[in-house]
Amino acid sequence: MSGLPQLPFAQTAVLNPPPAMLALQAEGPIVRVLTQTGDEAWLVTRYEEVRELFADPRLGRSHPNPDQAARVSNSVLMGTAVADDNEDQNHAMMRAMLMPAFSPRRMRAMRPHIQQIIDTIIDDMLADGGPDDLHERLSMPLPVLVICALLGVPYEDRDDFRAWSNALGDTVDGARSADGWNSLTTYMQGLIQRKRSEPGDDLISDLIAEYGDRVGDEELAMLSSGLLFAGHETTMVRIDIGTVLFLINPDQRAAFLQDDKLASAAVEEILRRSVSGGGGLLRYAREDMDIAGTKVHAGEAVLLAAGAANHDERAFTDAVQFEIARPTNQHLSFGHGARYCIGANLARVELQIVFETLLRRMPTLRLTVPVEDLQLRVNQLGGGLVSVPVTW
Numbered sequence: 001m002s003g004l005p006q007l008p009f010a011q012t013a014v015l016n017p018p019p020a021m022l023a024l025q026a027e028g029p030i031v032r033v034l035t036q037t038g039d040e041a042w043l044v045t046r047y048e049e050v051r052e053l054f055a056d057p058r059l060g061r062s063h064p065n066p067d068q069a070a071r072v073s074n075s076v077l078m079g080t081a082v083a084d085d086n087e088d089q090n091h092a093m094m095r096a097m098l099m100p101a102f103s104p105r106r107m108r109a110m111r112p113h114i115q116q117i118i119d120t121i122i123d124d125m126l127a128d129g130g131p132d133d134l135h136e137r138l139s140m141p142l143p144v145l146v147i148c149a150l151l152g153v154p155y156e157d158r159d160d161f162r163a164w165s166n167a168l169g170d171t172v173d174g175a176r177s178a179d180g181w182n183s184l185t186t187y188m189q190g191l192i193q194r195k196r197s198e199p200g201d202d203l204i205s206d207l208i209a210e211y212g213d214r215v216g217d218e219e220l221a222m223l224s225s226g227l228l229f230a231g232h233e234t235t236m237v238r239i240d241i242g243t244v245l246f247l248i249n250p251d252q253r254a255a256f257l258q259d260d261k262l263a264s265a266a267v268e269e270i271l272r273r274s275v276s277g278g279g280g281l282l283r284y285a286r287e288d289m290d291i292a293g294t295k296v297h298a299g300e301a302v303l304l305a306a307g308a309a310n311h312d313e314r315a316f317t318d319a320v321q322f323e324i325a326r327p328t329n330q331h332l333s334f335g336h337g338a339r340y341c342i343g344a345n346l347a348r349v350e351l352q353i354v355f356e357t358l359l360r361r362m363p364t365l366r367l368t369v370p371v372e373d374l375q376l377r378v379n380q381l382g383g384g385l386v387s388v389p390v391t392w
């Protein structure tokens with residue numbers, strides 16, 4: 001036994017960072033830990049260092065010997081090193097392909113469609129009456145419907161790709177995760193072939209029109225699968241957690257309802273306070289480097305713990321308090337620097353409309369169980385809650 005702290009740390013209060021994480025943060029900015037797979041890695045927990053390292057070109061996602069690189073989990077998506085000698089160039093190309101589809105203007109144009117989806121879901125919930133599970137009724141279907149519309153993926157296939165996404169995000173069972181990824185990318189390849197002959201008004205058809213002669217179906221399928229995964233689990237988790245934060249903080253809920261101008265600040269606070277997933281985002285040192293006085297060697301894994309950084313008292317006063325009117329809120333929930341989340345504008349629009357609509361149209365919405373009884377999704381890349389039992 002190495003005696004090093006072992007990830008993932010237990011999250012004793014559903015909505016707060018694991019106490020062990022905050023204890024390490026109090027000790028220093030960087031510490032050696034064991035990942036979920038038992039590999040050694042550096043865990044960076046303080047805001048200033050995490051933010052700086054997100055933008056540090058000496059850290060990358062690839063590794064010269066991926067098979068020997070430390071892993072953070074068994075998920076094939078974010079848990080392990082990628083083999084890519086041309087990482088920066090390929091990454092820049094990926095962003096250049098995707099960014100135009102996520103411009104603030106395009107995202108604003110999606111507002112009426114998103115509003116309509118949410119209104120329909122809430123109409124149905126009101127008609128059916130409570131109690132109900134908000135996770136199943138709203139938090140899960142909404143981002144799936146939105147990402148399906150954006151990508152041009154048939155919503156009828158949602159049960160399949162939900163199951164594959166779930167498998168893909170398994171941080172323990174690597175074979176299940178790999179099967180999930182294979183099923184998802186195979187499905188996407190079929191869809192891309194169909195869209196080559198019958199294009200639609202959607203992002204995948206746009207990608208084929210723009211790059212289809214230079215980029216093969218396999219690569220387009222990987223890109224689209226990544227988007228499908230990134231675009232729904234993450235937002236689903238924030239709808240669940242944001243709702244619970246409002247329901248257990250009646251003063252913040254009242255403040256939100258009284259002042260329309262607080263909507264976007266409230267979403268930033270929900271993003272900051274949403275603790276989800278295990279350790280941190282995985283990087284590898286491309287060269288020997290010094291991090292806050294600690295020598296990190298080329299090839300070693302460095303985990304950037306954005307959730308812990310978002311709860312660093314050095315950066316946020318009363319960090320565990322949910323305060324929607326924080327004067328500044330430079331949280332790291334979308335990362336920072338070269339890999340800053342491409343879907344951030346979309347997620348912000350979705351979250352803003354959800355809370356504006358949900359809290360206004362369901363003024364008596366409340367949990368039917370004590371907050372301590374909410375169950376965490378464990379061993380899942382995106383973390384979050386299993387269900388949100390509510391009535392109104």
Ligand code: HEM
Nearest residue numbers: 230231234235238281333334335338339341342343346347
């Ligand atoms: C609240 C919801 C979301 C959260 C919290 C979130 C979080 C993140 C984070 C932390 C990163 C950086 C990863 C890293 O540095 O390694 C990231 C990257 C990314 N996100 Fe999101 N995301 C959300 C929603 C979305 C949506 C809706 C989409 C697309 C539909 C999306 C697509 C992406 C993509 C493509 C990247 C990769 C960017 C790159 O490597 O350059 N995300 N996201």
